[in-house]
Amino acid sequence: MEAALKMQETSYVTAYGYEVEQLIHGPVRSADLVHDIFICISASGNSFERMKNFAETLRSLNSAVIEITDSKVSEEKNVVLVKKMDEDLSPLVNLIVLQLLSLSVAVARGKNPDSFRSDDPAFVRMDEMIKL
């Protein structure tokens, strides 16, 4: 969810963050399996097999998959291998990868990752009207 938020804030893309089972149970039906990109984060632990299985399924359907994992089990492309650690601490490592990815996407799309759209008059107006 944090990665999706960072993508939204820096690149202004539509992004969603789900736990794998939540995604399978509905939201994935609204996905464009050809054009959307799935970033699958699988740390060794209880959810590992389920996420791996989902990533493999997406690949078999020719969907674009980026995998962040601590256990490389295949020679698939677009796999970011991170250090293996306890599942409960894994967000601390995966987070940094996803932050860097968000930054890279923003730069690639020609967006200023720091601006929060403050250079867009409509959003400036929004900030004036809605107090945080």
Place this chain on the structure above:
Amino acid sequence: MHKSIMEQPAAFKNILTSPNRDYGDVSSILRKAKNIFLVGTGSSLHAALFGRFILEKYVEKKNIVVYSSFEFSNYTPNLSKNDTVIVISHRGYKMYSYDSLKKARNAGCKTIAITGISSTIKKGDADFILTTVEQEKSSAHTISLTGALAVVLRLAVTSKMKEAQGGTGTWETCRINSPGNGKGTRTGKRTHGSVKENGFFPQNMDMWWRPQLNNSHGSSIENAGDKLRHSLWI
């Protein structure tokens, strides 16, 4: 944003190691609390979700609930003076986060704010204020979030250490006694009681990550510290 991302390992280490006796006091409060509420918005809410996960593992069995600030403020749960409310807010000025603190205080709860340096949350707004990092220039928060995660992790480990020492230990007093030669020779002894401020932190950080507690909890703390250190390049 890039600068903030790259500064995270150092900030993380700094938060985990800076002298701050409040962590001992706050972990005592957490251990005594009936319910612990973690409250935040946006990335602070995500820090709260991580906090629940990690506190549930390290703090004695507690009912830990995560609320968005908006929800906590507008649909406030039943609170009692035995509850502890932790509000996470990087900048401190968001009205629902501030209002959540206020509602918790009015209900007699113990209140803890996890917030950035130079935040608008001031002394008196909460019983304890645990600071993270300087305010970020980028609105897409990165190091602020990691800072909040570090604070939560330190609270969790401090609580676990207190539990291991029968409620008398603190983060600082759990450390192995530094031989003072900077080489980090392990003595296996822990310092208790009146430890001089300058003696809390062995020059060799490797020692700090290995508390070597002589009980069944030691290994999990040690593993967590090791894995963090290796993974975050500390």
